[in-house]
Amino acid sequence: MRTLHLVSIALAVAACVAITVALLHPIPHNTVQTPVTSVATNKSVSYLVIKDFAGRPVKVRIPATRIVSEYGLATPYVYLLGAGNRLVVAEIWGPASRFYSIIDKDFQRKLKLARELSIEELLKLKPSLILVSYWKCFSRRVKQMEALGLPVFCVRVENVSDIYRFITVLGKVLGCEKRAEEIVSYYKSLVNKLRERLAGIETRPRVLILYYSGKEHAFRTFGGDMFQCKLVEMAGGVCVSANLSGKKTVNVEQVAKWNPDYIIVIGYRVPGPKAREILLSDPAWRAIEAVRDGRVYVVPSDGENWIDPCPKWVLGLYWLAKLLHPSALKDISIEKLASSFYEKLYNISLSSLKIVGDLRIG
Amino acid sequence: MLRIEDLWMLYGRKAVLKGVSLELEDGVGCVLGPNGAGKTTLIKCVAGILTPLRGRVYLDGVELSALSPRERAKLVSYVPQEISIKFPYRTLDIVLMGRNPYISPFATPSRRDEEIALEALRVLGIEHLAQSPFTSLSGGEKRLVLIARALAQGARLLLLDEPTSFLDFRNRIQVMSVIREVVEKTRRLALITLHDPNLASMFCDRVFMLKNGTIIASGGRDIINRETLKRLYEMDVEIVNVGGYPIIVPRTTLDSPS
Amino acid sequence: MSRTILFLALTFIALFVVSLQVGRMLFPIWSAVSSPVYRTIVVDVRLPRILAASLAGASLALAGAVFQNVFRNYLAGPGILGTTSGAAFGAAVAILLAPLTTVTVQLSSFSLGLAATMLSCSLARLVGESTLALVLSGMVVSALFSAGLGVIKYVADPYNKLPAIVYWLLGSFSGVRWCDLASSAPLMVLSALLIVSARWVLNVLSLSDEEAQSLGLSVRRWRMFFVALATLGTSASVSIAGMIAWIGVLSPHIARLVAGHDARSLVPSTALVGALLLLACDDIARSVSPAEIPISIVTHVVGAPTLFAILMRRRMYLAKD
Numbered sequence: 001m002r003t004l005h006l007v008s009i010a011l012a013v014a015a016c017v018a019i020t021v022a023l024l025h026p027i028p029h030n031t032v033q034t035p036v037t038s039v040a041t042n043k044s045v046s047y048l049v050i051k052d053f054a055g056r057p058v059k060v061r062i063p064a065t066r067i068v069s070e071y072g073l074a075t076p077y078v079y080l081l082g083a084g085n086r087l088v089v090a091e092i093w094g095p096a097s098r099f100y101s102i103i104d105k106d107f108q109r110k111l112k113l114a115r116e117l118s119i120e121e122l123l124k125l126k127p128s129l130i131l132v133s134y135w136k137c138f139s140r141r142v143k144q145m146e147a148l149g150l151p152v153f154c155v156r157v158e159n160v161s162d163i164y165r166f167i168t169v170l171g172k173v174l175g176c177e178k179r180a181e182e183i184v185s186y187y188k189s190l191v192n193k194l195r196e197r198l199a200g201i202e203t204r205p206r207v208l209i210l211y212y213s214g215k216e217h218a219f220r221t222f223g224g225d226m227f228q229c230k231l232v233e234m235a236g237g238v239c240v241s242a243n244l245s246g247k248k249t250v251n252v253e254q255v256a257k258w259n260p261d262y263i264i265v266i267g268y269r270v271p272g273p274k275a276r277e278i279l280l281s282d283p284a285w286r287a288i289e290a291v292r293d294g295r296v297y298v299v300p301s302d303g304e305n306w307i308d309p310c311p312k313w314v315l316g317l318y319w320l321a322k323l324l325h326p327s328a329l330k331d332i333s334i335e336k337l338a339s340s341f342y343e344k345l346y347n348i349s350l351s352s353l354k355i356v357g358d359l360r361i362g
Numbered sequence: 363m364l365r366i367e368d369l370w371m372l373y374g375r376k377a378v379l380k381g382v383s384l385e386l387e388d389g390v391g392c393v394l395g396p397n398g399a400g401k402t403t404l405i406k407c408v409a410g411i412l413t414p415l416r417g418r419v420y421l422d423g424v425e426l427s428a429l430s431p432r433e434r435a436k437l438v439s440y441v442p443q444e445i446s447i448k449f450p451y452r453t454l455d456i457v458l459m460g461r462n463p464y465i466s467p468f469a470t471p472s473r474r475d476e477e478i479a480l481e482a483l484r485v486l487g488i489e490h491l492a493q494s495p496f497t498s499l500s501g502g503e504k505r506l507v508l509i510a511r512a513l514a515q516g517a518r519l520l521l522l523d524e525p526t527s528f529l530d531f532r533n534r535i536q537v538m539s540v541i542r543e544v545v546e547k548t549r550r551l552a553l554i555t556l557h558d559p560n561l562a563s564m565f566c567d568r569v570f571m572l573k574n575g576t577i578i579a580s581g582g583r584d585i586i587n588r589e590t591l592k593r594l595y596e597m598d599v600e601i602v603n604v605g606g607y608p609i610i611v612p613r614t615t616l617d618s619p620s
Numbered sequence: 621m622s623r624t625i626l627f628l629a630l631t632f633i634a635l636f637v638v639s640l641q642v643g644r645m646l647f648p649i650w651s652a653v654s655s656p657v658y659r660t661i662v663v664d665v666r667l668p669r670i671l672a673a674s675l676a677g678a679s680l681a682l683a684g685a686v687f688q689n690v691f692r693n694y695l696a697g698p699g700i701l702g703t704t705s706g707a708a709f710g711a712a713v714a715i716l717l718a719p720l721t722t723v724t725v726q727l728s729s730f731s732l733g734l735a736a737t738m739l740s741c742s743l744a745r746l747v748g749e750s751t752l753a754l755v756l757s758g759m760v761v762s763a764l765f766s767a768g769l770g771v772i773k774y775v776a777d778p779y780n781k782l783p784a785i786v787y788w789l790l791g792s793f794s795g796v797r798w799c800d801l802a803s804s805a806p807l808m809v810l811s812a813l814l815i816v817s818a819r820w821v822l823n824v825l826s827l828s829d830e831e832a833q834s835l836g837l838s839v840r841r842w843r844m845f846f847v848a849l850a851t852l853g854t855s856a857s858v859s860i861a862g863m864i865a866w867i868g869v870l871s872p873h874i875a876r877l878v879a880g881h882d883a884r885s886l887v888p889s890t891a892l893v894g895a896l897l898l899l900a901c902d903d904i905a906r907s908v909s910p911a912e913i914p915i916s917i918v919t920h921v922v923g924a925p926t927l928f929a930i931l932m933r934r935r936m937y938l939a940k941d
Contacts, residue, residue, distance in 0.1 A: 119795070
């Protein structure tokens with residue numbers, strides 16, 4: 001008798017589920033069109049199919065007017081192309097928000113929205129483009145976003161050519177190809193100029209990059225696969241931690257073995273100058289030659305460190321080169337370069353920014 | 363009839379049962395013996411919980427070890443010494459578990475099973491406890507419930523391991539009387555382990571004295587006398603007759619065993 | 621007894637229907653018939669997720685009921701034999717080594733969950749056959765895999781892999797699609813159905829091994845049967861949604877309040893309570909804020925105080941040890 005009750009209940013449940021599904025499901029779900037209900041406009045709306053960094057074709061409505069950036073390293077490039085006002089959600093990491101709050105009054109609000117938004121929330125926003133980091137590309141969430149027709153673009157900025165490519169693609173999507181081209185040639189000309197200056201120089205000083213992690217109470221460095229290390233190589237130096245991979249904690253003994261000529265310090269949650277202070281006040285580090293000789297420098301930062309894979313990387317490159325090969329860049333003033341950089345690309349003066357770090361070197 | 367032939371059982375390397383044989387025609391059979399004699403082991407071997415090294419057990423001509431656990435459970439029931447039930451099941455549910463050998467694994471007890479369980483409680487006079495949580499019963503009542511479960515099992519042979527342990531003076535007598543009554547009324551067999559020779563002389567039809575894994579004496583109630591008890595417990599006793607009943611009393615406060 | 625189950629079933633159906641309506645996008649459910657956007661949300665986003673949460677809740681709850689019964693311990697949960705630790709480790713390994721595909725993570729967590737439980741059982745066989753041996757082996761295996769998990773968390777890159785692992789460990793039904801459900805659901809349904817139909821045996825199993833044996837039950841075989849089914853259900857749940865705390869331990873307690881101790885009513889009730897509970901928690905997790913709350917956080921907040929309250933009310937049967 002009881003089993004009969006159970007069976008009947010199970011059947012009732014199954015029936016309800018079946019009816020619900022049947023009522024709502026005449027369209028097979030894999031042919032769903034973009035969920036953005038097209039509003040009749042006078043402007044012509046066209047689509048562009050671009051390949052993202054994971055090799056996936058992404059169909060984007062151009063020009064993209066509502067951008068969701070869930071990747072902290074992608075957001076700066078949207079601002080670089082002058083399309084910051086088109087960002088609906090902007091994720092950025094750590095102190096970088098300082099810079100972007102200056103150039104975008106509305107930045108804090110956009111930043112607040114940036115967590116992993118639920119699918120329904122994303123659909124509500126009706127984004128024309130969603131930028132995610134490439135390692136999130138195969139997650140279940142992104143798969144569902146794709147299945148629902150949301151335009152997800154996976155971004156990678158591990159080296160300079162990634163950056164050029166990303167700027168170019170963004171230019172296409174945002175409808176500012178001209179500006180993108182200008183920026184890329186600006187970067188390339190600077191890189192070429194430096195290459196000429198450094199041509200023929202045999203000596204390659206050894207450089208250790210450090211930052212201080214408050215969570216672990218330890219200094220960490222970057223491996224050879226990371227952008228910062230590659231930038232050092234581009235600047236005519238040797239990155240001592242090149243045989244490591246990713247971000248790794250270092251101890252003093254390892255540093256002594258490496259015996260770098262220069263130590264450069266960058267800041268994230270713990271600012272660069274503070275990190276240097278911690279380093280210099282630690283008696284263990286006095287064993288390191290570079291520390292004894294005072295060759296510990298803080299990389300300039302306006303909120304973003306100049307040697308991070310952000311748009312200011314070219315400033316970091318020149319700063320490094322001047323530090324490592326002062327005679328080859330004798331006539332180049334980093335300050336002047338930075339001044340013209342900020343004017344040209346962001347339309348702000350260097351003096352209006354607070355640059356933390358050793359701006360004046362050599 | 364229960365016939366046990368040459369039962370041997372080892373715990374590790376120690377022999378606990380050394381060729382135990384006994385026969386119980388009908389009625390209540392008691393196994394008397396000191397601690398460590400092997401009484402519990404014997405009961406568990408008959409119940410099928412332990413597998414003896416050697417020897418056979420026959421019930422009404424059927425060899426028990428040849429049966430599947432379910433078939434065996436229909437013939438032999440076991441009431442343990444310790445009450446292990448921790449969850450507050452209803453008393454009726456506990457007794458209903460005795461019907462397990464008749465219930466197929468993917469089914470639930472039928473109405474008939476419930477009736478049989480209720481009847482078992484009735485036979486023992488505790489049907490008023492059917493809906494009470496088991497954990498709220500007294501020690502004596504719990505013991506009776508377990509006996510009811512053994513009855514509901516429909517088994518011909520009831521095995522009870524020290525059914526009077528943890529019971530007070532009155533409950534001890536009550537439980538033994540109930541067992542005797544049930545066995546007589548329903549024509550079953552019962553094999554009980556006891557440590558108190560007084561209870562044995564009061565309630566048992568046949569007595570088996572077990573010491574160090576061997577039966578040193580077996581027979582009717584009359585085998586409980588000074589010589590056998592001295593051999594069994596290694597102490598002097600006095601048997602006094604009170605109103606027709608033999609009462610066994612220790613002779614002196616004990617010094618070293620003689 | 622059957623009235624309780626009927627009541628629970630109806631409540632569940634009601635919650636199911638309500639869950640279809642709940643979400644960040646608010647629209648009346650009947651407009652889903654006309655609008656393709658809304659239909660997509662209901663059918664492709666919400667429905668598979670609701671089904672997954674219900675099934676996982678039922679599976680975990682049943683696993684909890686089985687283990688509480690088999691081990692005669694009110695605090696036993698699906699993780700007691702190391703299943704959840706093994707599954708967590710499996711997922712972390714997959715996230716660390718492979719690109720973040722759902723299939724590899726699901727497969728890895730499922731198989732390592734099973735492996736951990738089998739290891740516990742084999743270890744127990746070496747020590748002894750009792751339930752105590754099983755519990756101890758389970759603790760050892762859990763500790764082993766937790767240590768392994770710790771190593772992986774230490775080694776993982778803190779900017780991409782580590783957050784992915786931590787997020788997975790907090791559990792989430794976000795992004796569950798029909799294809800994810802298709803791989804986990806049959807196992808969950810099968811194990812649930814088998815446990816429910818064999819529920820009478822659970823009553824007998826809760827007696828001492830000796831008594832159960834004397835009642836004609838092959839204790840070892842049936843214990844393994846239930847442990848295997850509970851493990852399958854748990855592994856399947858963990859593989860689809862990560863670690864979800866409390867549902868397995870708490871649901872049997874709630875079910876006991878309404879359905880009593882007898883497994884005949886307790887087991888189906890537990891399944892329904894588990895489904896109800898987890899579905900309610902997931903509804904909260906996905907609709908309260910723009911970003912999803914990992915579901916373990918919700919179950920922790922709901923679970924711990926609720927269990928405490930129940931145990932306080934039922935002081936009576938706890939004293940009996």
